[in-house]
Amino acid sequence: MKQKYALVTGGSRGIGKAIALKLANDHHYNIVLNYHSNTEAATAVKKEIEDTGVNCSLLKFDVSNLEETENALSGWELANPDAVIVVLINNAGVSKDGLFLWMKPEDWHSVINTSLTGFYNVTRPLLKNMLTGRYGRIINIVSLSGLKGNAGQVNYSAAKGAVVAATKALAQEVAQRKVTVNAVAPGFITSDMTTGLDEKELKKLVPLKRFGEAEEVADLVSFLASKKASYITGEVININGGLYS
Incomplete structure (x- = not known):
């Protein structure tokens, strides 16, 4: 029997790191940890994961680059013939906020290419094995x-909104093969992505009056990655303290 792995993109920090550790702890999945540039941080996370008793492979590639992504994934498969990725967490993303009127083309394309094209680049090559094995969990962050749009984030809203639609469509294509596709939509979560925000003011907008923690998002993802969630597919689950539901 092949060793089962979960691939987490953008896994060297924040929500991605929390998810990788949770999948290792809760389900004893071996982890393929993707990261873009911070080798030091990724290496530290790898050690934390391996301390739980599972294997962890580091894969450095830019999810927005098709050739780079395909080479990394095919190279890993060749090096690990007795392993198979059965869980995919599409977490990698970037934000380049600014008013749409003044938005530079590179800020538009960078955000769209990482979240939306990255979803395509990573998911498509892994899907065949999931369908052949008649089991898979794809979870898009x-x-x-x-979902609601956000002023100053037209590019980010467009990218994530498109992944929501892709989640719903792909779920219908692959459900017969027991592959589920869901999305998790965090609100304000304490992480590198929210360090520049005015938390004191913004948490007044949240009914629970606080920002969420990356570990809380990871708990939800862990459930969706489990066999307990076998009848949930094509869903977008909010985790935002009641800010929008």
């Missing part, structure tokens, strides 16, 4: 911005 989207955003409150992709």
Whole structure:
């Protein structure tokens, strides 16, 4: 029997790191940890994961680059013939906020290419094995911005909104093969992505009066990655303290 792995993109920090550790702890999945640039941080996370008793492979590639992504994934498969990725967490994303009127083309394309094209680049090559094995969990980390929109984030809202639609469509294509596709939409979560925000003011907008923690998002993802969630697919689950539901 092949060793089962979960791939987490953008896994060297924040929500991605919390998810990778949770999947290792809760389900004893071996982890393929993707990261873009911070080798030091990724190496530290790898050690934390391996301390739980599972294996962890580091894969450095830019999810927005098709050739780079395909080479990394095919190279890993060749090096690990007795392993198979059965859980995919599409977490990698960037934000380049600013008013749409003044938005530079590179800020538009960077955000769209990482979240939306990255979803395509990573998911498509892994899907065949999931369908052949008649089991898979694909979980896309989207955003409150992709559901309600957010001023100053037209690019980010567009990217995450598109992944929401892709989640619903792909879920219908692969359900017969027992592959589920869901999305998790965090609101304000304490992480690198929210360090520049005015938490004191923004948490007044949240009915629970606080920002969420990355570990709380990871708990939800862990459930969706489990066999207990076998009848949930094509869903977008909000985790935002009641800010938008």
